Amino acid sequence: MTESYPPRTILLADIGTTWTHVGLVERVAGAFRLAARVDSATQSADRVDLASSLTAALERMQEIARRPLLSDDGSPVLPRERERGSDLLVVTTSAGGPLRCGIIGLTPELSLEPGRQACALSGTQIVSEIGLAEERPRRHRALAGLRAALPDVVVMLGGVDGGPSRPFSAAASVLSTLYADVPADQRPVVVFAGNLEARRPVAEALGRGFDYRVVENIHPRLGETSPQELQRELERIHVERRLPQLPGYAEISGWSALPITATGTGTAVILEFLSRQGRYGGSVLGVDVGAASTLVAVAGEGPYVIQAAGSGTSRGLEQLLEDQGMASIQRWLPSPHLEATAAAILRNRALRPQTLPEDARESTIILAAARExxxxxxxxxxxxxxxxxxxxxxxxxxxxSITRSGRDSQAMLALIDAIQPSGLTRVVSDWASVWAPLGILARREPLAALQVLQRDAVRELGTVLSIEGHGPSGQPAVRLRLECTGEIIEANVPWGSLARIPVEAQAELRAWPGNEPAAIGAAPIRAALAPGTVGLVVDARGRPLQLPESDAARQGELEKWLSALG
Structure with a gap:
């Protein structure tokens, strides 16, 4: 497709398993701004239909923006024709489902475990594990069963550089025989991430019928593990193999200015960018609690991404309950009534994932599930x-689960409970659900992506000051002095409690441990605080966070904490 340059209007779309989010970006007075956004139910029968989900969302956007975006045949008007349509469309999706992977390694500790970590980093689902150190009959049975597991990719890994290659070439010969009657385009991709000397023997044993790829050895030397290149290759294969299977993929590919990309990949770009912004101070922890899956990432020198497939709070609820049990969710609820109704509400949400929370009670239950x-x-x-x-x-x-909870304060508390940060930590959210396509847009229009992110797409919730260790309940844990627009607020926060102080403008914080800083002789913590919808939260409950064992005491504490944040 062709488009006008420079762009004046840009459409950002993120298609999830339950909701499709679209943002309209316009250049106003020389700067790109987020002019409008919509959420629309994702269209799906057995699988998500990308094209119909996007057009349904664009129909809603037309009504809100009061400008035509679709042509008579239902396709987006691209490029813009005066006041009709837009110049660019960027699409990300989390609807492809996880990549299915079989792992073949030399030993459990030195090969299979690093392989599991690399799969976790890329959100890949392991469907088969085969140890080449097993006895031959057992090893061959496992290799024969690999085909029935229907993997999208087979990863062979293990052995330090210079080690033996024969176990790998023998396994590759079995794979070649196993898939001999399968058309080449239906065979799994084979990725070799092991001993350098085994690369060519494996290629020769596989023959020409496989898509064979080589990446850096995941375990090149004893005591050294390097999963990042394998992680990136698995992410590429996910885009190549899983996304094209979705209905509407080919149609949308003809509309989008850039290749359709996984939501996690676009989000990782934004997290990397945020980690380089001086105002945020360094490392960034990204969390994405979705309907079907949960993703967490650390960005600093480069993001490590883990996507826990099937561990979301509606479509992924059954897997979450199987892994962790209903009791793990109920322990975060502040009353026997909520505990009694949680199972019914969550199972209804699993059956009807597009149902929004009706009241604070349902939001509390959903946020409890998000913690787990x-x-x-x-x-x-x-x-x-x-x-x-x-x-x-x-x-x-x-x-x-986080951005639709209804109250930023309760969402922030859920994040604090789950993450248990230490020291001073700033908290922001992707309130408009546009970070993922913005990250992909940055590859083509970095200025537009930067301006929208800095001006419109980041909601400041506030800052949490977390006190480590434990102290006697009720005794002073920290003394605060907060100066904001000429007003000075002083407070003592006791151990075992939470406190919230609104911050509506730039503020200066000083904090000392305990109640008598002069006697302790400790230098205060000093920090500049940005305004936020929640403000400053002081968490003096200690680290690690410990919930009381008795039901009554635990529920009483949870109720106090919820009330403290409002």
Whole structure:
């Protein structure tokens, strides 16, 4: 397709399994701004239909923006014709489902475990694991069963550079025989991420009928693991293999100015950008709690992305309950009544994922599920990044369970409970659900993406000051002095409590441990605070966060914390 240059209007679309989000960007007075946005139910029968989901959302956008965006045949008007249509369309989607992967490795610890980590980093679902150190009959049975698992990709990995190659070439010969009667375009991609010396023998054993790709050895030397190149290759294969299977993919590909890309890839670009912004201070933890899946990422030197397939809060609820149980969600609810009704409300949401929360009660239950949806991927990411999740300077949140909760304060509390940050941490959200397509737009129109992100697409929730360790309940944990527009607020926050202080303009914070800073001799924490919809939250509940064991005490504490944030 062709488009006018420079663009004046841009359409951003992110098509999820439940909702499709569209933003209209216009150049106003020389700057790009987010002029309008809509949410529309994603159109699906057995699978998401990308084209019909997008056109339904654009029909709604036409009504809101009061300008025609669709032609008579229902396709977008591209490029713009005076006041009709837009100049560019950028599309991302999370509807493709996870890539299905079989792993073949030498040993469980040195090969299969790094492979599991690389799959976790790219949101890939492992459907088969085969250890080449197993006895021959068992190994051959596992290889024979690989075809029935229907993998999109087979990853072979293990062995330090210079190690043996025969186990890999033997496994490749079995794969060649196993798929001999399968057309080449229906065979899995084979990715080799092992011993350098085995690359050519594996290629020769496979023959010409496979899409064979080679990446950096995931375990080149003892004590060294390097999964990033394999992660990136798995992400590429996901786009190549999974997205084209969706109805409407070919149609939308003809409309979009850039290749349709996975939502997680576009979001990672934004997280990397935020981590480089001086006003956010360094590392960024991104969380995306969606309907079908949950994604968490750390960005600093480059994002590590983990997508927990099937662990969302509506379509992914059954998997979440299977993994962690209803009791894990109920423990975050502040009353016996909510605990009793949680199962029915969540299962109704799983059956009708496009249902919005009717009241604060339902929002509280959904946010409890969001806490648990985040727990497992956060634990995995924390292990891979040596504790980076709790040490991030910025939490950047997106996903309907967070942004559609109704109250920013309760969404922020859910994030604090799940992540348990330490020190000073700023919290922002993707309120308009446009970060993913903005990240892809940045590859072509970086100025437009930057201006929309900085001016319109980031909602400041506030800052949390988290006190580490534990102290006697009710005793002073931290003393604060907050200066904002000439007004000075002083407060003492006791151990075991939460406090919220509104911050409606730039403010200066000083904080000391305990109640008598002069006697302690401790230098205060000093920080400039940005205004936010929630403001400053002081979390003196301690780290790690411990919920009381008795139901009555736990529910009482949860109710106090919810009330403290409002």
């Amino acid at each position: 949806a985040l727990r497992r991927p956060l634990q995995t990411l924390d292990t891979l990044t040596n504790g980076a999740t709790s040490e991030a300077h910025l939490i950047a949140a997106r996903g309907g």
